[in-house]
Amino acid sequence: MSSEIDCGNDCPETSNSTQKIRGMDIGKGMQERIKTGKVNEDRITNYEKEWSKKLECIDQAHTKQNGLTISEAEGILRKLRKFADGGTPAACPDYKKRVLSCLKKNKNNSLRCGEEVEAFANCVDEMLLKTGRKDYTGYLRSRKPTYTEKFEQVLA
Numbered sequence: 001m002s003s004e005i006d007c008g009n010d011c012p013e014t015s016n017s018t019q020k021i022r023g024m025d026i027g028k029g030m031q032e033r034i035k036t037g038k039v040n041e042d043r044i045t046n047y048e049k050e051w052s053k054k055l056e057c058i059d060q061a062h063t064k065q066n067g068l069t070i071s072e073a074e075g076i077l078r079k080l081r082k083f084a085d086g087g088t089p090a091a092c093p094d095y096k097k098r099v100l101s102c103l104k105k106n107k108n109n110s111l112r113c114g115e116e117v118e119a120f121a122n123c124v125d126e127m128l129l130k131t132g133r134k135d136y137t138g139y140l141r142s143r144k145p146t147y148t149e150k151f152e153q154v155l156a
Contacts, residue, residue: 092123 020026026034033039063069099120102113145153 091127092120095120095123 029040095116099113099116102116103110106112
């Protein structure tokens with residue numbers, strides 16, 4: 001984002017208002033500040049306001065460009081809190097209940113719960129497989145295809 005700084009009439013002209021001190025050109029405004037030891041508070045306040053506005057514009061442009069809105073941030077925060085609190089939805093809750101009840105019944109012989117454990121594991125595997133097959137194209141940034149990819153597209 002490029003923005004031009006507009007000084008308006010505030011910028012002193014260097015040709016008429018400079019004085020050489022030890023080989024350096026010092027403007028009239030700086031000369032006055034050195035002599036009096038005071039800084040123009042209004043000028044500083046105006047600069048602060050101007051730069052605050054510019055920073056706010058840059059922040060808004062960055063937020064818009066990267067899709068960082070308050071509602072999205074709150075949604076991510078809710079998901080993180082839910083995950084941190086252990087409130088994530090259980091994988092295959094019915095199979096999990098069967099495994100737990102079987103283990104309670106067979107405290108001394110957990111090998112009798114093999115069928116239930118295998119059914120639970122299959123359910124989890126299937127869930128992970130479905131998760132892995134999700135279409136994430138909307139989340140990935142588009143990139144330029146390689147020459148090989150272009151060639152394969154032409155052949156297809």
